[in-house]
Amino acid sequence: MRWVAVWRRNFLVWRKLVIASVLSNLADPLILLFGLGYGLGALLPSVEGMSYIAFFAAGTLCSATMFTASFESMFSGFSRMHGQQTWDAILYAPLTIVDIVAGEIVWAASKAWLSGATILAVAAVFGLAASPIVVLALPVAFLVGLAFAACGLIMTVLAKNWDFFSFYMTLIMTPMTMISGVFFPAEQLPRPVLAVAQVLPLYHGIELVRPLVAGRWPSQIALHVAVLLAYAAAGYAIAIMYARRRFTA
């Protein structure tokens, strides 16, 4: 449990900058949610049996969680690892690179969870959630956070400079957001495109959260949870492998 000290270090920094941090993580998704949700929603009667804004709220919850986890593990993580050399300092203590990777991933997932939870709270206040089972979206948001934090951290430990992240953002995250059912049901995509979405983690997060917002039990819960866990676990293992190569070679 040594990694908790790494988590707490990041938490202490966050606490000092809490207003700017929360604002930057929430302003964009909430503006998008209400802008698109009400604007576009007025043109659409309903999607999958729910109002468009409720449909989109479920997607936004997952995509905002994904973006917060990714930004934290990549940009903030890289700043700690490379710019400030905070990781080097931590390694003088009886902590190892495994503790740092674990602490960074859980931290980024925690911050991402807060984004998801706040969006859920806003959605609930605006009456977009159909039943109390929507609270089960909270653990899902943490799981989505873990999966993307772990994948983002692989990029971080591989990165030579900041530009490296734009490849991941532009080539993977943006297309994934488009095809995973954030804005419209993924099922209306051509089969091969849907198949791509189904091997990526965001789709599975949304498949869990959207029914919960609509007040229904998701189908194939085990499958979706397993995919998210697999991304988190594989990302963790791969990040450790490359972090070792970077730090102890």
Next chain:
Amino acid sequence: MSVLRAHGLRKRYDELDVVDGVDLDIAAGECFGLLGPNGAGKTTTLRLCLGLTYPDAGQIELLGEPVPARAREARQRVGVVPQFDNLDPDFTVAENLLVFGRYFGIARAEVAGRLSGLLEFAGLTGREDARINTLSGGMKRRLTLARALINDPQLVFMDEPTTGLDPQARHLIWERLRRLTQEGKTLILTTHFMEEAERLCHRLAIMDRGRLIAVGSPRTLIAEHIEPQVVEVHGKGFEQWMERARRLAPRVERAGDTVFVYAANAAPLLADLSERPELSYLHRPASLEDVFLKLTGRDLRD
């Protein structure tokens, strides 16, 4: 009793043997200096001993623990001052110490209890709430040193502890390091300042191209490796005079426009020079720097 023992350490990067068969045996309470030009392998040697970098060959035992296998356990009782300060810029002086203490699993109350002593040591009493970017270079260095002491270590590794500091700040660090030795802590430092090595270290190793080429106390190194008297000569016609000097002294070296003459007895040289007003000279006892230059050469290492 040894606090650090290393045998046959080797580390290779891109076809270059950065550390090429290093043996170390450092006793408790000793201040040991690793002296060498840039790129000699000093920092890599420290990283290997801490288990931060894995060796290609060799054995290391740090405070009785095999490294890197049990480096974590060893580091629990070790402090590290890196070459470049990596204090946490988001935190105040006190927060830097508190957060670092947590990495060692030290309870907050215990760290808080040590805080005033550490701030006093760092000369930062009253500055606990200052932000890192408001500190001078010397203050940052002392805070980094205080941070390395948060776990009350038996042994402190320091990589170039005074590089980049002005003389006042450097002397203050030296004073603090002597205090640590008096408290019985073992210090291992790298440096390329001869003065620092000569003043602080009980024992030195001169390192070059990944190897230790001489080990001993500063006095022994001077006595064993170099003639005790040095005459530095420059001025018009120094090249012709070099030939004369070769007959009067066992070793004559030229660096640019200056001739360095090393001898057990400088009297004949000085007598000769007194007849040549066109040449300026400086007569001084041999120092560690002369040993260093003799052993590692006068070529630039960039």
